[in-house]
Amino acid sequence: MARLERYIVGLDIGTTKVCAVIAEAHDDGDLQILGAGLAPSTGQKKGVVVDIESTVAAVKTAVEEAELMAGVSVDRAWISATGTHIRGINSRGAITLEGRSREISEEDVRRVIDAASDLDLPADREAVHLLPQQFLVDGQENIVDPVGMSAMRLEVNLHLVVASVSALQNLVTCANKGGIEVQAVVLESLASNEAALSHDERELGVALLDIGGGTSDLVCYQGGTVNHTAVFPIGGENFTNDLSVVLKTPLPDAERIKLRYGAVLSELVPSDQTIEVAGIGGRAPTLVPRRQLCEILRPRAVEMLDLVRDELRRAGFADELHAGIVLTGGGALLEGLAEAAEQRFGLPVRVGVPSGVTGLADVVSGPVYSTAVGLALYGHRNSGEQSRFELKDPTFARRVRGRFARWFGDLF
Numbered sequence: 170m171a172r173l174e175r176y177i178v179g180l181d182i183g184t185t186k187v188c189a190v191i192a193e194a195h196d197d198g199d200l201q202i203l204g205a206g207l208a209p210s211t212g213q214k215k216g217v218v219v220d221i222e223s224t225v226a227a228v229k230t231a232v233e234e235a236e237l238m239a240g241v242s243v244d245r246a247w248i249s250a251t252g253t254h255i256r257g258i259n260s261r262g263a264i265t266l267e268g269r270s271r272e273i274s275e276e277d278v279r280r281v282i283d284a285a286s287d288l289d290l291p292a293d294r295e296a297v298h299l300l301p302q303q304f305l306v307d308g309q310e311n312i313v314d315p316v317g318m319s320a321m322r323l324e325v326n327l328h329l330v331v332a333s334v335s336a337l338q339n340l341v342t343c344a345n346k347g348g349i350e351v352q353a354v355v356l357e358s359l360a361s362n363e364a365a366l367s368h369d370e371r372e373l374g375v376a377l378l379d380i381g382g383g384t385s386d387l388v389c390y391q392g393g394t395v396n397h398t399a400v401f402p403i404g405g406e407n408f409t410n411d412l413s414v415v416l417k418t419p420l421p422d423a424e425r426i427k428l429r430y431g432a433v434l435s436e437l438v439p440s441d442q443t444i445e446v447a448g449i450g451g452r453a454p455t456l457v458p459r460r461q462l463c464e465i466l467r468p469r470a471v472e473m474l475d476l477v478r479d480e481l482r483r484a485g486f487a488d489e490l491h492a493g494i495v496l497t498g499g500g501a502l503l504e505g506l507a508e509a510a511e512q513r514f515g516l517p518v519r520v521g522v523p524s525g526v527t528g529l530a531d532v533v534s535g536p537v538y539s540t541a542v543g544l545a546l547y548g549h550r551n552s553g554e555q556s557r558f559e560l561k562d563p564t565f566a567r568r569v570r571g572r573f574a575r576w577f578g579d580l581f
């Protein structure tokens with residue numbers, strides 16, 4: 170039987186920072202934020218660990234900071250993963266029920282999910298999430314829980330998230346060396362969704378784009394289930410690089426300029442404003458019209474938004490996003506990006522920030538916290554599940570009653 174954990178920790182090991190959030194689960198279902206810690210990190214590139222030691226140091230700093238604020242010490246966490254090694258695949262599986270109509274058992278559901286996830290994956294790839302979208306019972310669609318129904322044939326539509334085992338293992342190693350046991354690895358966009366999307370948006374049809382430093386992570390929902398996931402190798406660091414190259418200024422200066430003055434749409438910027446840009450290698454600073462920043466940043470924004478638009482079209486979901494698009498992650502704070510996305514997609518776009526938690530919610534209220542808070546919410550919903558990154562997503566199980574939840578917990 171699942172044991173409700175008192176303290177739940179979300180540990181977001183991102184490209185630019187490691188963020189730890191400690192929350193307390195209450196009997197009434199509330200999740201109270203007790204503390205948060207954030208440490209800059211340079212140990213990852215595009216979501217993949219390239220320097221274990223510096224990532225471990227950032228993990229330790231972020232966790233210690235969160236522990237200090239929370240007044241409790243922790244040793245387990247739910248962690249997130251991103252990177253272009255991650256693929257989302259829609260698959261269908263079918264089984265026949267031994268020649269005659271009979272009641273579908275939990276074992277049958279297990280078999281049909283096995284059939285749908287029996288893909289010929291390369292040796293280094295493993296399914297991190299198995300997300301049932303719907304069951305079909307003798308061809309009848311949109312069945313959420315087929316157990317107990319009579320049928321001859323059972324089918325399932327499944328969304329699988331497949332990732333490189335070694336990339337995930339390196340993340341787990343960083344957490345472990347930082348003194349943290351990993352309860353599960355969760356796809357970054359699925360974690361952020363928990364904090365930044367509403368139930369209604371997921372039902373109606375929505376795309377969430379978590380724009381981080383190194384990658385942007387997309388997840389699409391319709392009818393409450395995941396239709397599509399993708400990871401793009403483009404994020405806030407690309408915008409900073411562009412500024413650094415064109416303005417010939419060091420990266421840290423380019424980052425500061427972006428955070429303070431960066432914008433995507435020139436109509437949002439006063440035409441007479443100029444900013445001082447530090448020169449490289451001791452050269453004298455120059456004055457640059459602020460609108461020039463828009464000219465540098467806009468093409469990158471268009472490139473990113475078009476990548477997402479093409480992906481949505483290819484996947485066939487561009488016309489299904491009745492609740493529009495939600496941007497989150499630090500990159501979503503770039504001034505004018507949400508407006509540019511509205512123009513590009515012709516859909517309502519909002520910036521999603523963490524919600525659904527109590528306590529020190531204001532400490533984690535920015536979009537950079539969506540993944541860490543989302544991990545804590547995800548852990549709260551799936552509290553009591555097994556550790557190790559092989560854990561599959563029991564989300565669907567939660568929607569179809571406790572009996573199923575237990576079963577999924579045992580299965581995975």
Ligand SMILES: Nc1ncnc2c1ncn2[C@@H]1O[C@H](COP(=O)(O)OP(=O)(O)OP(=O)(O)O)[C@@H](O)[C@H]1O
Pocket residue numbers: 182183184185186215216251357380381382383384385404405406409424427428431497498499500501502503504536537
């Ligand atoms: N106000 C702002 N304006 C523009 N960009 C911002 C702002 N605040 C943060 N960013 C950008 O957001 C990015 C960091 O976002 P976030 O913390 O979500 O990334 P991450 O989780 O470390 O990376 P990833 O998810 O790719 O692993 C940086 O590139 C930073 O420049």
Ligand SMILES: [Mg+2]
Pocket residue numbers: 181183184357379380381382498540
């Ligand atoms: Mg991130």
